[in-house]
Amino acid sequence: MEDAIQPYYSRKMDNWSIINSVEINNGKVFANGRLVHDTENDFTLASKELYKKYSKAYIKFFKMDALSKLGFLTAEILLKDFNLENIDMNEIALVVGNSNATKDTDLKYLQTMREQPSPAVFVYTLPNILVGEICIRHGFKGQNVFYISGKFDEEELYENIELLINNSTTDYVIGGWVDFINPNDYKSILYLIGKDSKSSKFAINNLKRLNNIK
Amino acid sequence: MSKRVDIVSDHLISALGSGSEENFNKLLNNRTGITMHNNGKYSDNMLPLGSINDEWLSQWAYNNELPEGFTRFEKLSILSISEALKDTSIDISSEDTLLVLSTTKGNVDLIEYPEMHNKLDLWYSAHQIAGYFKAKNRPRLISNACISGVVALMYAQWQLKEGRYKHAVVVGADTLSKFVVSGFESFMSLSSEICKPFDKNRDGLTIGEAAATMVLSTQEKGKVSIVKGATANDANHISGPSRTGEGLFQAIKHTLDNEDIQIDFISAHGTATPYNDDMESIAITRSGLNNVPVNGFKGYVGHTLGAAGIVEVIYSLWSMYHNKIIKTFGYNEFGVVEKVNIIDRNITKELNNVLKTASGFGGCNSALLLKKNG
Known part of the structure; x- marks a missing residue:
C-alpha cells in the first residue's frame, strides 16, 4: 500500500492543539475532562439549569429543539473564556457528527403533521441546524461539515477535522459529536482545535483522554 | 503531493x-x-x-x-x-x-x-x-x-x-x-x-x-476533474438566506482561491424561492461573476434535497461533455435583484471551468469547481 501513510497530511497537524473540550453526558458536564456540573434532572430541566449557569440572555435559545439546545450549550461552555477578538470569523469551521440525526424532533414533527404541520418544528428536522445555531450565536462563518455515524469514534472525528484543515485555510475548528435520543439519553462533546502551543496536541489519544462517552 | x-x-x-x-x-x-x-x-x-x-x-x-x-x-x-x-x-x-x-x-x-x-x-x-x-x-x-x-x-x-x-x-x-x-x-x-x-x-x-x-x-482517467470545493455559513438565520449573500460569496471565494481562472458556466442552486434566488444573484455579483452564464436545473426534476448537489453536478458534467448550457426551465422574465446572466435557451459554448453552488437551511453554502482535463 504505497498510500498507507503520506507525509502530506501528517505534516500540518504538528502545530495543532486541543485548546478546550466540553462534554455534556446525561446531566454531567465535563470541561477539559473535569466534572464541573452534575444534575439528576432530565434534559428539559437540565438544559434550563445550564442555560442559566453558562449563557447570557439569548432569547433564540428557547425556540430551539433539544438537539440544537444541546449543541448550543456545549458550545457556550466551550467558548466562555475564549477571546474571539482579532479572530477571522471566516476561518472558524465546525465539523460535527451524530448517530440519531434529528430523530427526536422528527417524531415531534410527525405529531404536528397529523394535526397542523409546524414550520417551527420542521426546520429543526435537519441535524446541521445545530451548527447553524452555533454559527449565528458566535458569528462563525467558516466551513461546515455534518456527518452521521453509527457511534462516536475519535478516529473518525480526527480524520474529518484533519481533512478539513489540510484542505482549507481554517484557523480554528470546533469539532465533535452532538447526539440526542431522548431527555434521559443524550451526549455531546465539542473540542476547540487551533494552533496553540500551550495546549495538548491534536491527536487521537488526546481526543480519547478528554472523553467519557462510551 | x-x-x-x-x-x-x-x-x-x-x-x-x-x-x-x-x-x-x-x-x-x-x-x-x-x-x-x-x-x-x-x-x-x-x-x-x-x-x-x-x-x-x-x-x-x-x-x-x-x-x-x-x-x-x-x-x-x-x-x-x-x-x-x-x-x-x-x-x-x-x-x-x-x-x-x-x-x-x-x-x-x-x-x-x-x-x-x-x-x-x-x-x-x-x-x-x-x-x-x-x-x-x-x-x-x-x-x-x-x-x-x-x-x-x-x-x-x-x-x-x-x-x-x-x-x-x-x-x-x-x-x-x-x-x-x-x-x-x-x-x-x-x-x-x-x-x-x-x-x-x-x-x-x-x-x-x-x-x-x-x-x-485518482487512478482511472476522466474528461473532467473536481478541483476544489468549500463551504461557509451565513451566521444569520436558520431558514432564511442571507441578504448580503455573504456565506455563498465566501464559499465561492474559498473555492476559487484567488486564482485567475475564467469560469465558463455556473450551475446555481436556483430553488425559485424569492429570497434564495435574490441572494444567489448578490453573491455571484459580489464574486465578479455577473457576466458568466448561470442556469438552474430545478425546473426539470425539482429540488431533490440531499441528492440535488450530485444531480446538478452530473448535469453540469454532461453540459461540459457536450459544450452546451441548458436553458433554465421555468424562467421567463428576469427578476432577481442583481443583474446576472440567466440562460433562457440552450447555448453552445466551450465549457472548461464550471462552478456548482448550493445553499441550505442552517445558513450553509457551498461551491465546487469542475475542470475539463486538457
Whole structure:
C-alpha cells in the first residue's frame, strides 16, 4: 500500500492543539475532562439549569429543539473564556457528527403533521441546524461539515477535522459529536482545535483522554 | 503531493428517467419530468412534484435479482451505484474504494409506520447499502441539508487527493415523503406550478426525488476533474438566506482561491424561492461573476434535497461533455435583484471551468469547481 501513510497530511497537524473540550453526558458536564456540573434532572430541566449557569440572555435559545439546545450549550461552555477578538470569523469551521440525526424532533414533527404541520418544528428536522445555531450565536462563518455515524469514534472525528484543515485555510475548528435520543439519553462533546502551543496536541489519544462517552 | 481527482463514471435516476444520458437528452430537449400530483399520497393539495416512476425501479430490481429487505430509498441508491459502476473496472468491495453517501432524510417516508422505526437511522441505510456491495471500508455519510451532495463530493475529493483511497463512489439520494412535502408546505415555500428559478414571478420551490452517483478516481482517467470545493455559513438565520449573500460569496471565494481562472458556466442552486434566488444573484455579483452564464436545473426534476448537489453536478458534467448550457426551465422574465446572466435557451459554448453552488437551511453554502482535463 504505497498510500498507507503520506507525509502530506501528517505534516500540518504538528502545530495543532486541543485548546478546550466540553462534554455534556446525561446531566454531567465535563470541561477539559473535569466534572464541573452534575444534575439528576432530565434534559428539559437540565438544559434550563445550564442555560442559566453558562449563557447570557439569548432569547433564540428557547425556540430551539433539544438537539440544537444541546449543541448550543456545549458550545457556550466551550467558548466562555475564549477571546474571539482579532479572530477571522471566516476561518472558524465546525465539523460535527451524530448517530440519531434529528430523530427526536422528527417524531415531534410527525405529531404536528397529523394535526397542523409546524414550520417551527420542521426546520429543526435537519441535524446541521445545530451548527447553524452555533454559527449565528458566535458569528462563525467558516466551513461546515455534518456527518452521521453509527457511534462516536475519535478516529473518525480526527480524520474529518484533519481533512478539513489540510484542505482549507481554517484557523480554528470546533469539532465533535452532538447526539440526542431522548431527555434521559443524550451526549455531546465539542473540542476547540487551533494552533496553540500551550495546549495538548491534536491527536487521537488526546481526543480519547478528554472523553467519557462510551 | 496531491493527486488529481477525476470523474470516471456517473448515473442518476430522477423524474426524467434512469441513466445520465437519458436525463441529459431530455434536458437538451428542454423537457421537464415534473408532473401534477393530486392522489393525496404526499399532500392534500394538488402539487407539482418530480417523482420517480416506480416501474423503472421494480423492473431493475427484477432484472438484477435484488434481494428483499431494502427500502425504496436504499433500492434507488443501490440501483444508481450499480449502474454507475457497470462500465468501470472499479471494485467497490476493494480496500482502495471509499463509499460516501449524502442524504437529508433517508427512510423518513417510513416514519408513519412505527414497526419500521428501526430503519429510520441514516447510518442504518448506509450499512444496508454498503453491505449489499460488500464495501470493505466503513461508509461515510454526510447530512448537511441541501448542500449535502456538494459537501459529499468535496469530502470524497479530499480523501482521494491525499491518497487515502484510490477511488470513491459518491451517492446522493432523497425520496418524496409526506413528511418533507408537508414541512415545506407549512413553510409556504412550495409553488403551485412548476418552479420558476430566477424568474420575476417565481413563488416557491418544487420538491423532487432522485438517486445520483459519481465515481471518482485518482487512478482511472476522466474528461473532467473536481478541483476544489468549500463551504461557509451565513451566521444569520436558520431558514432564511442571507441578504448580503455573504456565506455563498465566501464559499465561492474559498473555492476559487484567488486564482485567475475564467469560469465558463455556473450551475446555481436556483430553488425559485424569492429570497434564495435574490441572494444567489448578490453573491455571484459580489464574486465578479455577473457576466458568466448561470442556469438552474430545478425546473426539470425539482429540488431533490440531499441528492440535488450530485444531480446538478452530473448535469453540469454532461453540459461540459457536450459544450452546451441548458436553458433554465421555468424562467421567463428576469427578476432577481442583481443583474446576472440567466440562460433562457440552450447555448453552445466551450465549457472548461464550471462552478456548482448550493445553499441550505442552517445558513450553509457551498461551491465546487469542475475542470475539463486538457
